[in-house]
Amino acid sequence: MSRKGLINLRSLPSLVTLGLFLLMFGAGSLSFPGFFSLQNFLNLFIDNAYLLVLAVGMTLVIVAGGIDLSVGSMLALSTMLSSFLLERAGWKPGQVIPTVLAVGLALGAFMGYMIHAFSLPPFIVTLAGLYLARGLCYVVSIDAIGIKNEFWQGMANARIPAEAANSVSPSVIIALAVVAAGGFILRSTKFGRTIYAIGGNEQSAVLMGLPVARTKVGIYAISGFCSALSGIVFSFYTLAGYALNGRGMEMDAIATVVIGGTLLTGGVGGVVGTVFGVLVYGTIQVLIMFQGTLNSWWTRIAIGFLVFLFCLLQRVFEAGRGKSGKDGSAGPASC
Amino acid sequence: MSEQAPILEMKKIRKEFPGVLALSGVDFRLWKGEVHALMGQNGAGKSTLVKVLTGVHRHDGGEMLLEGRPIRPDSPLAAQKLGINAVYQEINLCPNLSVAENVFIGREPLRLGRIDWKAMREKAREVLGRLNLSVDVTRTLSSCSIAVQQMVAIARVLDSAAKVLVLDEPTSSLDEREVAQLFKVVRKLRDEGMAILFITHFLDQTYQIADRITILKNGEFVGEYEAAKLPKLELVAKMLGKELSEFSQASPGEGEKSRTASVSAGELLRARGLGRRGGVAPFDLDLDGGEVLGLAGLLGSGRTETARLLFGIDKADCGEISVKGKPAQIGSPRAAMALGIGFCSEDRKNEGIFAELSIRENLILALQTKLGAFRFIAPKRQVEIADRLIRELGIKTPSSSGEAKQLSGGNQQKVMLARWLATDPGILILDEPTRGIDVGAKLEIMEQILNLSRAGLGLLFISSEFEEVLRCSGRVAVFKDKALVAQLAGPEMTESGIMRTIAGGR
Numbered sequence: 001m002s003r004k005g006l007i008n009l010r011s012l013p014s015l016v017t018l019g020l021f022l023l024m025f026g027a028g029s030l031s032f033p034g035f036f037s038l039q040n041f042l043n044l045f046i047d048n049a050y051l052l053v054l055a056v057g058m059t060l061v062i063v064a065g066g067i068d069l070s071v072g073s074m075l076a077l078s079t080m081l082s083s084f085l086l087e088r089a090g091w092k093p094g095q096v097i098p099t100v101l102a103v104g105l106a107l108g109a110f111m112g113y114m115i116h117a118f119s120l121p122p123f124i125v126t127l128a129g130l131y132l133a134r135g136l137c138y139v140v141s142i143d144a145i146g147i148k149n150e151f152w153q154g155m156a157n158a159r160i161p162a163e164a165a166n167s168v169s170p171s172v173i174i175a176l177a178v179v180a181a182g183g184f185i186l187r188s189t190k191f192g193r194t195i196y197a198i199g200g201n202e203q204s205a206v207l208m209g210l211p212v213a214r215t216k217v218g219i220y221a222i223s224g225f226c227s228a229l230s231g232i233v234f235s236f237y238t239l240a241g242y243a244l245n246g247r248g249m250e251m252d253a254i255a256t257v258v259i260g261g262t263l264l265t266g267g268v269g270g271v272v273g274t275v276f277g278v279l280v281y282g283t284i285q286v287l288i289m290f291q292g293t294l295n296s297w298w299t300r301i302a303i304g305f306l307v308f309l310f311c312l313l314q315r316v317f318e319a320g321r322g323k324s325g326k327d328g329s330a331g332p333a334s335c
Numbered sequence: 336m337s338e339q340a341p342i343l344e345m346k347k348i349r350k351e352f353p354g355v356l357a358l359s360g361v362d363f364r365l366w367k368g369e370v371h372a373l374m375g376q377n378g379a380g381k382s383t384l385v386k387v388l389t390g391v392h393r394h395d396g397g398e399m400l401l402e403g404r405p406i407r408p409d410s411p412l413a414a415q416k417l418g419i420n421a422v423y424q425e426i427n428l429c430p431n432l433s434v435a436e437n438v439f440i441g442r443e444p445l446r447l448g449r450i451d452w453k454a455m456r457e458k459a460r461e462v463l464g465r466l467n468l469s470v471d472v473t474r475t476l477s478s479c480s481i482a483v484q485q486m487v488a489i490a491r492v493l494d495s496a497a498k499v500l501v502l503d504e505p506t507s508s509l510d511e512r513e514v515a516q517l518f519k520v521v522r523k524l525r526d527e528g529m530a531i532l533f534i535t536h537f538l539d540q541t542y543q544i545a546d547r548i549t550i551l552k553n554g555e556f557v558g559e560y561e562a563a564k565l566p567k568l569e570l571v572a573k574m575l576g577k578e579l580s581e582f583s584q585a586s587p588g589e590g591e592k593s594r595t596a597s598v599s600a601g602e603l604l605r606a607r608g609l610g611r612r613g614g615v616a617p618f619d620l621d622l623d624g625g626e627v628l629g630l631a632g633l634l635g636s637g638r639t640e641t642a643r644l645l646f647g648i649d650k651a652d653c654g655e656i657s658v659k660g661k662p663a664q665i666g667s668p669r670a671a672m673a674l675g676i677g678f679c680s681e682d683r684k685n686e687g688i689f690a691e692l693s694i695r696e697n698l699i700l701a702l703q704t705k706l707g708a709f710r711f712i713a714p715k716r717q718v719e720i721a722d723r724l725i726r727e728l729g730i731k732t733p734s735s736s737g738e739a740k741q742l743s744g745g746n747q748q749k750v751m752l753a754r755w756l757a758t759d760p761g762i763l764i765l766d767e768p769t770r771g772i773d774v775g776a777k778l779e780i781m782e783q784i785l786n787l788s789r790a791g792l793g794l795l796f797i798s799s800e801f802e803e804v805l806r807c808s809g810r811v812a813v814f815k816d817k818a819l820v821a822q823l824a825g826p827e828m829t830e831s832g833i834m835r836t837i838a839g840g841r
Contacts, residue, residue, distance in 0.1 A: 188449035193432075193440055200429030207427040208491070209412040210441050267431035 013261025014273030021276055024283045032290040039166045044282035049171035050234040052278045056182040057226025058253040059274045060219045065199040065266025066122040070129030071227040072249035077133040078231020083145035083241025093151040101228050108224015112217035137243035144242040155236040171233045182271040199266025255307050256281050263314050342367045342530045343499055349396030350383055357383040361556045363549055370531045372545035376574055376634055380554040385501055389421045390414035418498035422488040424507050430477035435459035437476050438491045462490045466520045482513035501532045508613050518544050536635030537816045552576045567838040603793040604762055609654030614640040617654055618819035622793040629808030630797040631833050636814040638797045642764045646678040647671040672705050677755030681767035688747045690740035695721040697739045697750050702757040724753035745776025764795040781807050801830045
């Protein structure tokens with residue numbers, strides 16, 4: 001992972017994603033007047049801040065070779081809990097936010113514990129989490145709850161000047177802080193490196209004496225935390241708690257992570273790529289909006305197409321890596 | 336060497352798994368600054384002993400002393416903390432991480448609470464330098480050769496306070512140059528005072544590197560010897576549990592009968608220069624109809640690899656095969672089946688019997704595969720085929736609809752044999768068909784083999800039991816260190832002949 005390592009195969013997929021983003025943004029700028037502006041670029045972050053938070057947690061999970069399908073439902077549960085506690089129970093934001101985050105952390109840790117302690121497939125456990133969290137939303141309230149809390153209203157409307165007349169929302173600051181924290185964890189902490197080791201070869205990681213159990217529980221806890229935080233950010237954006245929020249959003253998060261160059265098989269990837277993945281996702285939406293005649297469902301088609309493309313790309317990279325490994329494995333028999 | 340107390344002493348180690356006594360009272364001693372080879376056939380208990388030592392298993396009896404103090408590691412990590420480290424054949428590192436990180440992960444140098452990558456790279460260069468290895472430490476591990484990966488695994492272990500180093504089959508996928516490189520490192524470490532336990536199937540390598548040899552057989556301690564004072568032939572004999580004097584009387588046995596009984600039904604299979612890197616060196620092999628060709632050799636000698644090549648499980652990277660005089664491409668088991676080749680794997684449980692399926696379904700499988708999934712065999716016909724095979728092979732079961740897992744090992748083996756007979760093959764490859772079944776069943780299986788050869792089939796019979804190979808086979812191909820070293824026929828076909836061939840070098 002030296003400077004030399006930065007341009008090797010590991011970072012190539014995320015560079016491809018960056019290139020794709022620049023290409024799409026450039027194409028949009030040439031095609032539509034008013035597309036090319038700093039504010040339009042910043043809007044990508046404002047509109048997708050919640051997705052970015054979700055995707056960072058998902059990146060950690062996928063790098064470790066796992067998957068978390070519960071994040072969309074967890075986001076919904078988080079919006080429901082926030083709105084319920086604020087509006088019906090009359091809690092203060094200072095109490096609500098830590099509580100909601102703690103619930104996310106605990107549910108995530110619970111799923112991580114199930115996955116590790118009983119060697120269950122993450123796919124199944126988090127699928128159960130998906131249903132559980134979605135169901136809990138309806139226990140909180142069947143109807144949507146609007147949020148009139150001042151702090152929430154303030155966060156929804158506040159704008160932080162970025163440059164000249166351009167500005168971002170507080171949510172963007174939160175999302176970028178999460179990205180920075182995710183990047184730091186993955187790159188510079190023992191916990192983060194253990195995540196890569198588990199994704200590379202879990203069996204080896206155990207035999208190398210790494211704390212695999214603790215780490216696995218930890219990443220799902222972080223993913224749970226991120227989805228709870230994402231729910232709060234989402235409710236800053238929508239100012240309501242609704243049980244149908246974030247349906248299918250787990251797939252959006254997975255798609256952006258994959259487009260960002262993180263291998264679904266684990267062990268390779270990072271949050272920088274994920275940021276590019278989210279930007280690509282956002283740009284597709286904006287392009288379709290600017291185009292005007294296409295249905296918004298075309299976003300899905302484009303994303304689906306890109307995911308195919310990137311999975312294929314990953315396969316090519318993997319084949320390349322595998323081959324270079326085999327070259328050296330000469331046996332005693334030679335022809 | 337022996338004047339000092341050993342650094343590691345394992346006394347009367349006993350380990351029991353449900354139904355199996357894996358180790359019964361095994362002694363093992365290891366001194367500082369020696370390379371000690373642990374030798375034994377399949378099931379001898381080598382890997383169990385290593386696993387007890389490295390904390391993967393806990394022993395049920397006996398004691399382990401490290402520097403005179405009793406130890407009982409309960410995990411690989413606990414063993415590592417005691418200074419006992421193991422490097423396995425299947426390298427336990429992370430292929431996606433850099434060389435430097437693989438050396439240091441888990442104990443990375445920190446600076447201000449974050450990983451100090453620069454220091455890590457420098458320290459990695461230093462440690463690998465100790466092993467005379469200059470490699471770009473920022474390279475991804477998967478892009479390095481297996482030999483380098485092996486060294487990185489050793490380097491990882493060196494950095495901690497290692498006292499005992501276990502090398503479990505480290506050379507099995509290295510070429511000669513890489514082996515030499517590895518041995519240089521091993522000797523260096525030995526001279527620095529490391530105690531090294533070395534496991535290999537290669538006899539020649541044992542003599543190249545080992546100072547002392549401990550032999551196990553069937554979970555029992557056979558003896559501890561100084562390598563220089565143990566002739567190779569005697570080592571082979573002891574691994575097989577024979578006395579040298581026994582060999583001279585060994586007779587060709589019933590193989591004679593099959594040889595005389597066989598009417599050559601013409602050439603069936605001919606391999607020329609067939610080989611695979613890392614599998615088996617190029618070899619020539621002929622098999623005629625009505626012939627049983629025995630493949631003899633120690634574990635890991637290349638017998639199974641040969642069978643896998645001929646059945647298309649592994650792809651050969653050189654050489655030619657012809658079947659019944661026609662050049663053939665065997666790129667997959669399906670292709671092999673189309674040419675009339677059948678293969679019974681040595682791994683009955685995982686690669687042979689489908690325990691949850693009925694006996695009938697198990698019997699029909701290969702035939703159905705041969706016909707293709709769309710030409711379904713009618714249930715009535717299935718029952719007919721199954722009943723006929725059960726009768727012909729004497730499979731002991733009340734009905735063909737019982738689950739295969741309820742059968743004894745010997746009867747499961749017959750089911751596998753019958754499965755292939757259903758496809759009416761011309762060539763049958765049997766890899767250790769007699770392993771783990773009782774004596775009566777062994778005799779029945781061997782009787783079937785001879786019957787089939789009389790019927791004109793060509794059979795390849797692989798077994799670790801040289802007696803069995805000799806009893807059934809008309810000729811014997813002897814394997815050693817992943818190469819076919821000789822083909823014996825006629826009067827040379829004795830147990831001592833096989834052993835002398837194995838001990839005699841290539």
